Amino acid sequence: MKDLSADLLDAVDLDAPSDTLTLSVLGPPAHGTLIRGAHGLQTGRYADTGPAPPRQSPAVQSFTLRELRRGMKIIYMHDDTETLKDAFTMQLTDGGHTVQGTAHVRILPVNDEKPRLLKNAGLEVDAMDRRVISSVVLEAEDLDSPADALFYVLRAGPKFGQLQLKTGSGWRVLGPGQNFTQEDVEMNRVWYLHTTLQGVKGHDSFRFTLSDAENESPSQAFFISLRTAQKGDIVLITKPVTLTEGERVVLTTDVLLATDGGGSAAELVYAVSVPPAHGHLHAVQRPGVALGAFSQLDVAAHRVAYTHDNGRGSPHDSVSFVVSNGVTSRSGTLRFTVEHGDRIPPTLSGNAGLRLPEGATASITRDNLELTDPDTAAGNLTYALVQRPQHGRLLLRGAPLTRPKFTQEDVNNLDLAYWHQGGPAQIDRFSFLASDGTNRGSSCTASSRRSRWPSP
Structure with a gap:
């Protein structure tokens, strides 16, 4: 101003x-x-x-x-x-x-814009070969910094090759802490050289952050697919994935890896044949949109995720697929183990009381008394008695309730009843604490009222 x-x-x-x-x-x-x-x-x-x-x-x-x-x-x-x-x-x-x-x-310029990555498409390289990393596959921009002042700062170099920068005096191998610019990328001065086959699983990568000397982006990875041999039979490796209910997990090559001994990871395509029943497979950038097909390169680049639907059903889920390289194919299944957590306390959604004749017995139903909890089964929703009825008894399956508790499942199954022992008292009651085994509700009271007409 x-x-x-x-x-x-x-x-x-x-x-x-x-x-x-x-x-x-x-x-x-x-x-x-x-x-x-x-x-x-x-x-x-x-x-x-x-x-x-x-x-x-x-x-x-x-x-x-x-x-x-x-x-x-x-x-x-x-x-x-x-x-x-x-x-x-x-x-x-x-x-x-x-x-x-x-x-x-x-207006005097101020460097207040953060650099951002526009393109990160990865690269395919034949075994023991080298290829340029151009702006076709890697591009960043900073609205207030020129290309020669927008730096890619290496945080981790490739494991199976070298990142090389062409300078006026020759080629220089780049390592962690060193950098190249967007101008270097645009001028085709950055190359990747594959140097070893030992330990190769079909891909390589390096990590970097973007910097304009004042602002820096989060760390990101550039993935390189390595074509190591001719296409052959597909070897498929899957490992169970463990996650908590409602969680999203990004698939990696540690849990899902297909290789055919030489084809491109981008050419190994998974076609989903049976989608998950309790969640969905989706692209990381498109949550909520079910994914029908993806490649091994997508997995290597951490672009595929599974999100649980937060339901309380089975603790197991799976996705079945057919992976193909265009010549051969193989079926497989990736399994998920869902660890359910009890996060929500029980709610007393119904406590209408009970009305019955003097000396009579009446069932206590869900209309009279109900606990609800979206992440707990009825058999685990417990009423812990704090004070028993003074003018009658609680009956469980026709017999006096000896334990100091009963469950919502007992109520739902009409197994719980109240017997009035007779006498002039108009109102009786019992008090309880509601619990789901993990969370506990506040103390509550259920009441019964004697009707004025005689018992049958």
């Missing part, structure tokens, strides 16, 4: 006595706003300012030079876009004559 003081904006009127000179904004700036500086040049006080002016400081339409000379603040506030120039047109009048002029604004 900039204060348009009388040093920058001034005029004179040779009339005697001088007339009041009024400035009006005819053409507002395209990349900023002219406002009354209620807070001076304290930028933080104008946090709400954007394309529209702040509520406390409306856009200036007109003002007099007398106001400006007496200390009124007229401020130009830039809209923080990556523009380096702006302009606005003003009209000056003394009431009888008018003149117009344009004020030009030069």
